[in-house]
Amino acid sequence: MNLYREGYGSVKGIVGPLLLVSGVREAGFGERVLIETPDGLRTGQVLQVDGDLCAIQVFEGTMGLHSGGTTVWLERDIVRIPVGISLLGRVLDGRGRPVDGTPLAFVEKTIPVNGLPLNPVARTSPNAFVETGISTIDLMNTLVRGQKLPIFSGAGLPANRLAAQIVRQASVPGKETSFVVVFAAIGITAREAGYFLDDFEKTGALNNGVFFINLASDSAVERLLTPRMALSVAEYFAFEKGYDVLVVMTDMLHYCEALREISAAREEVPGRRGFPGYMYSDLASLYERAGCVHGCAGSITQIPIITMPDDDMTHPVVDLSGYITEGQIVLDRNLHDRGIYPPVNVLPSLSRLMNKGIGKGRTVPEHRAMADQLYAAYARARELERLKLIVGEEGLSPLEHRYIRFGSAFERQFVNQGESRRDLLASLEESWKSLAVLPVSELYRLPDDLVSSRMARGKDD
Amino acid sequence: MNKTGSVIGISGPVVRAAINFPVRMFEIVHAGRESLLGEVIRIRSGAADIQVYEETSGMRVGEPVVFSGELLSVELGPGLLGSVLDGIGRPLARLREEGIYIGRGANIGTLDESREWNFSPQAGLGDTIRPGETLGTLPEGTRILHKVLLPPNSLPGRIDWIAPPGEMKLREPVCRFEDGREITLSHRWEVRRSRPFASRLPFNRPLMTGQRILDTLFPMALGGAAVIPGGFGTGKTVTQQSLAKWCNADVIVYIGCGERGNEMTEVLEEFPTLMDPYHNIPLMERMVLVANTSNMPVAAREASIYLGMTIAEFYRDMGYAVAIMADSTSRWAEALREIGGRLEEMPGEEGYPAYLGTRLAQYYERAGRITTLGKAGQEGSISVINAVSPPGGDFSEPVTQSSLRLSGTFWALDKSLAQQRHFPAINWQNSYTLYDESLAGMFAEKLGEEWSRLRLFLSETLSQEKSLLELVQLVGRDGLSEQDKWTLNLSELFRVVYLQQNAFDNIDAFCSLAKMKGLLETLRALDVFVSERLKEGLIFEQFSEIPLRAGLLRLRGTPDTDFPEFAARWLDETKESLDRIEVVVR
Numbered sequence A: 001m002n003l004y005r006e007g008y009g010s011v012k013g014i015v016g017p018l019l020l021v022s023g024v025r026e027a028g029f030g031e032r033v034l035i036e037t038p039d040g041l042r043t044g045q046v047l048q049v050d051g052d053l054c055a056i057q058v059f060e061g062t063m064g065l066h067s068g069g070t071t072v073w074l075e076r077d078i079v080r081i082p083v084g085i086s087l088l089g090r091v092l093d094g095r096g097r098p099v100d101g102t103p104l105a106f107v108e109k110t111i112p113v114n115g116l117p118l119n120p121v122a123r124t125s126p127n128a129f130v131e132t133g134i135s136t137i138d139l140m141n142t143l144v145r146g147q148k149l150p151i152f153s154g155a156g157l158p159a160n161r162l163a164a165q166i167v168r169q170a171s172v173p174g175k176e177t178s179f180v181v182v183f184a185a186i187g188i189t190a191r192e193a194g195y196f197l198d199d200f201e202k203t204g205a206l207n208n209g210v211f212f213i214n215l216a217s218d219s220a221v222e223r224l225l226t227p228r229m230a231l232s233v234a235e236y237f238a239f240e241k242g243y244d245v246l247v248v249m250t251d252m253l254h255y256c257e258a259l260r261e262i263s264a265a266r267e268e269v270p271g272r273r274g275f276p277g278y279m280y281s282d283l284a285s286l287y288e289r290a291g292c293v294h295g296c297a298g299s300i301t302q303i304p305i306i307t308m309p310d311d312d313m314t315h316p317v318v319d320l321s322g323y324i325t326e327g328q329i330v331l332d333r334n335l336h337d338r339g340i341y342p343p344v345n346v347l348p349s350l351s352r353l354m355n356k357g358i359g360k361g362r363t364v365p366e367h368r369a370m371a372d373q374l375y376a377a378y379a380r381a382r383e384l385e386r387l388k389l390i391v392g393e394e395g396l397s398p399l400e401h402r403y404i405r406f407g408s409a410f411e412r413q414f415v416n417q418g419e420s421r422r423d424l425l426a427s428l429e430e431s432w433k434s435l436a437v438l439p440v441s442e443l444y445r446l447p448d449d450l451v452s453s454r455m456a457r458g459k460d461d
Numbered sequence B: 001m002n003k004t005g006s007v008i009g010i011s012g013p014v015v016r017a018a019i020n021f022p023v024r025m026f027e028i029v030h031a032g033r034e035s036l037l038g039e040v041i042r043i044r045s046g047a048a049d050i051q052v053y054e055e056t057s058g059m060r061v062g063e064p065v066v067f068s069g070e071l072l073s074v075e076l077g078p079g080l081l082g083s084v085l086d087g088i089g090r091p092l093a094r095l096r097e098e099g100i101y102i103g104r105g106a107n108i109g110t111l112d113e114s115r116e117w118n119f120s121p122q123a124g125l126g127d128t129i130r131p132g133e134t135l136g137t138l139p140e141g142t143r144i145l146h147k148v149l150l151p152p153n154s155l156p157g158r159i160d161w162i163a164p165p166g167e168m169k170l171r172e173p174v175c176r177f178e179d180g181r182e183i184t185l186s187h188r189w190e191v192r193r194s195r196p197f198a199s200r201l202p203f204n205r206p207l208m209t210g211q212r213i214l215d216t217l218f219p220m221a222l223g224g225a226a227v228i229p230g231g232f233g234t235g236k237t238v239t240q241q242s243l244a245k246w247c248n249a250d251v252i253v254y255i256g257c258g259e260r261g262n263e264m265t266e267v268l269e270e271f272p273t274l275m276d277p278y279h280n281i282p283l284m285e286r287m288v289l290v291a292n293t294s295n296m297p298v299a300a301r302e303a304s305i306y307l308g309m310t311i312a313e314f315y316r317d318m319g320y321a322v323a324i325m326a327d328s329t330s331r332w333a334e335a336l337r338e339i340g341g342r343l344e345e346m347p348g349e350e351g352y353p354a355y356l357g358t359r360l361a362q363y364y365e366r367a368g369r370i371t372t373l374g375k376a377g378q379e380g381s382i383s384v385i386n387a388v389s390p391p392g393g394d395f396s397e398p399v400t401q402s403s404l405r406l407s408g409t410f411w412a413l414d415k416s417l418a419q420q421r422h423f424p425a426i427n428w429q430n431s432y433t434l435y436d437e438s439l440a441g442m443f444a445e446k447l448g449e450e451w452s453r454l455r456l457f458l459s460e461t462l463s464q465e466k467s468l469l470e471l472v473q474l475v476g477r478d479g480l481s482e483q484d485k486w487t488l489n490l491s492e493l494f495r496v497v498y499l500q501q502n503a504f505d506n507i508d509a510f511c512s513l514a515k516m517k518g519l520l521e522t523l524r525a526l527d528v529f530v531s532e533r534l535k536e537g538l539i540f541e542q543f544s545e546i547p548l549r550a551g552l553l554r555l556r557g558t559p560d561t562d563f564p565e566f567a568a569r570w571l572d573e574t575k576e577s578l579d580r581i582e583v584v585v586r
C-alpha cells in the first residue's frame, strides 16, 4: 500500500471537522488518508473531490490541527477493518483499535466498513421467534431472528437497562448456542459504557462478543465509523462464520448529530432540524445491514437505541429510524415515573415481523389472538381513562369500570415484571390473569373454546 | 462512436466529467474504471454532471467516462412477468449468482436471451402493420397471453415474411417487412418517455380491491390514481401488498422504491404460493417486482419508478389492466432532493427541488384508462397506487400535497387508529374519492340500487358517531338517548366488523363485493330491529350483554358460499334473543 503514498502540503482550510487540501492528484472518493502533523498522525477520509481540491473528514477531529506543516498522505484504499475469529472477546475503540493495545492474534482479512447492499433475492424472511423473556416484547411485539427492532427512549429512561437485559436473556428456543453480541457504543458517557461492559462481564457475554466503544468525549467524526465497523464485523460473523449475531447500537441520536455536524461544515442545505436531507438513506445503509440469508446459518438481529429528544417521536432521527426499522419498542415516561419497569408503552410499540415468528408450530396457536385481545382491551382502557376525566367516575358503566381495572392490572402485573425473565408461557399466564377482570363476552378476539376451557380451569382452582 | 471524458469531481452519487464534445441531457455514461452506469443530469461550462447508479466510493479523479449517446432504456419483451429487477432493470436473480451482496459494475440484460417462447403468428403475408398492432402472441405463464406488437416507435410496414408457429428466442426475428426491417420479440424503450396511445377513456370501471373500507367508501377507478399517505407503521406497505394480491388488475408492477429489503423478500416468498382470486393462477405470474431498496444507490431509486411505469405501459399496450404501486414516493422524492443538493441547486420547499411537482405530474400523467394504438384499438389501463411517507406523519408537506393534487383517491392512514390496532388504519373522516360519481353506474349494475343506500347507511352511522362523541365530550353521557347509545354501539360494530380487516387472516384478507353487501344488509336489518324495540321502550343496557360483536365476527369469517344462510340464521337468533327481553315500564 505504501507504494501509492503521495504527500500533499497545501492545506486550503480547516472547517469544523473538515480539512480542505489542494493540489491533490487523482484523489479517490471515500478513500482513506493519513494526516501528518508536527505533533503526530491523524487519519481521515475523502468526502468530496472537486478537481485537485479535496474535502477530508478527520476522524480525530481538527482541534489543534496546523494549517501549515501538515501533510496529507493518500493511502489509496477505502476504510477497512481487520476481522478474524479472534475478535471475539475484544474491546475496541470507535475506530476498531484494541483498547488494551494488544493487536489481534489472527487476522483473517480486512473488509470494507461500508459494506454492500444485500441482494433482496438472497434474503430469507426472518421468522424464528427470539425469546427475550420480556412479556411486552415476547407476547405483544415479538422479536424475530434477523429483525431490526429499535428501542425508542427518552432522556433518563432505562433503555440501557432494557437492552442489557435483552442481551442477557435473549435466546432462540431450540437452539443451543447463544447470540454473539456486537456492541457499538456511539457517543455515550463513560458511565453508561461501564454499565454495559460490567453487565456483559457478569453474564459472560464479554467473551462471546465484540465491543466498539466511542465515548461522548471521543471525536464526533469517529461516530460515523463506529456503527459501520460494528456491522462489518457482524456481517463477517453472521454470513461468513454462521453465527447468530445480536447487534446493539447506542445511541443513534449521537450518530445523527455527528452526521449533522459534517453536513453543516460542508454547508449543505439543511433539512428538518438541521439534519441533512440524505439522512434517511444514510441510516438505511446501517439498519438494512440486518437479516437472514438463503443457505446461511447465521443472522444479524439489530437493537439500536434512539433517544427521543424531549420524548418527541416526530423528531427526525426517531421518525426516520421508524421508517426504516421493522417496528419499535417505545419507553414511556409516565410508566417509568410510576415505578414500572420495563416502562414499555405497548400502544405505539410494534413488531412488524411478529406474525412470521409466532403461532402454531412456532410459539402457541393463540399468540396473535392474545396479542390482539390485549391491545384492544388496553387501548379501550386508556381511552376510558381519558373519558373518566370528562364524565367522572359515576359517568362510567360497570363494564367500563372493569376495563379501567384491567388497564391498571395490565400495567402493574403484566408490564411491570422487573428484572425477572419470563418465558412465553409465564407471559401468557400473566396475560390471562390481567384479563380475568373482564367479562367473558369482552374477550372477543380470543377463540371461544380457549376462553371457556380457561374459565373452567379458573373455577377449579 | 463513443466519446470519452474524464472524472474531475466526485460527491457521493454525483460525478463531474470534463468534456470537450457535445453530449445529450440524460445520456447514459459508463463512469470510471469499473464502468459504473450513470446518466447526464446537467451540462455546464465544459463539464457534465452525472448521476451514477452505483456506489462511487474508490472512484478517482482522472478516470475515464464514456458517453454512449443513448438515453436510459429497458428491453421490453416476454419474461418480465415473475421477475425481480433493480432500479435500472438488472434482474436480481441473476445478480444473485455472483454472491449475496450486490457488487458493482455488473452488466446483465433485463431479459433472458436463451429462453424459448411458443410464438403463434396473428398476421399474414402482405398485411400492413401499424405501430401497436399485433404480429403474434405467445403464452407468458399460464394465463397472460403476451401480444407481440409492432413497437410504437417503429414505422408501419408490409409483411414479407412471418415466423411460423413454434419455439422462438428473444432476439430472433419473428417478422420481416418488405423494406427489409426485421422485428424481434423484444424492443428497447426509453424509460423517461411515455408510450403513446390512441385516446383516453372515462373513469367508469372500478379497480376492485377486496378491501371493505376501500371498495365501499372510497372506491378507485381503473386508470385512476390513489395516494396512501401515513406515518411509519400505519400500514402503507400492508395495504399496497393487499392490493397487489387481491385487486382485479391483470398485471401488477410493484416498485419497492427506497424501502426495506425484507419486504421484497416477503413478496417473493409469499406471492408464488397465493392464488389470484379472479383467475386462480399463482399471484407471482402476474407480477413484476422492481426492487431498489433503501440501501441500494439513490440514483437508481430515482430511475426505478420510470422503469416500472414503462413496463406497466408495455402490458397496457397489449390491452391489459395494469396496477402499479410505488412504495414509497417520498423516498423517490428524497433521491431527487439528494441529487439536487449535490448539484447545489436552489432548493424549493423543504429542500426539495423546485421541479418536484412537475416530475411527479409526469409520472401520474402516464396513468389512465385508454384505447391502444392500431386499427383494432383495445382498452387498457394503468392504475397508480402510491404510498407517501410524510415526515412526522404530517400531511402538509410537499410530497403529500403534490401527490394529492395529482390523484383522485386519498386513503389517509391514521397513527392513532394504527396504535389502537384498528387496521387498515384508514381514516374515514379524512379520506375521499373523486371517482364516486363516475363509478356509481357500474356499482348499481353490479350490486343493484340498494348498494348506494347501504353505503349511505354506513357513512351516516359513522358521522353520527362523531357528533355523538363530541356531545359526550361536552355534556357527558347524560345527554344521550337510548337510540343514541345504540347508534354508538352500532358504529362500534361497524368499525370492528366492517372497517377493520385483517390482512393476515386467510379468509378476511379478501372480501368479495357480495359479502360486503351481505354484511351491510345484516347490520341494517339488525339496526331496524333494535331501533323498533327501543321505540317500544327497551333500554340499551338490557341487551348490551348479547354478544353481537362476536357473532358478527364469526359471520364475517364464513366462506362466501355459506354466508347467506349463516347470516339469515344469525339474524333470526339475534332477533329471538332480543324478543325475549321484556320492556320494563318505568
Ligand SMILES: Nc1ncnc2c1ncn2[C@@H]1O[C@H](COP(=O)(O)OP(=O)(O)OP(=O)(O)O)[C@@H](O)[C@H]1O
Residues within 6 Å of the ligand: A322, A323, A324, A350, A351, A352, A353, B230, B231, B232, B233, B234, B235, B236, B237, B238, B239, B259, B389, B423, B424, B425, B501, B502, B503, B504
Ligand atoms: N390490514 C392490516 N391487517 C393487519 N395488520 C396490519 C394491517 N395493516 C397494517 N398492519 C400492521 O401494521 C404494521 C405496519 O404496517 P406497514 O409495514 O404496512 O406500515 P408502513 O406504513 O408501510 O410503515 P413504513 O412507512 O415504516 O414502511 C404491520 O406490520 C402490521 O402489523
Ligand SMILES: [Mg+2]
Residues within 6 Å of the ligand: B236, B237, B238, B259, B327
Ligand atoms: Mg412500508
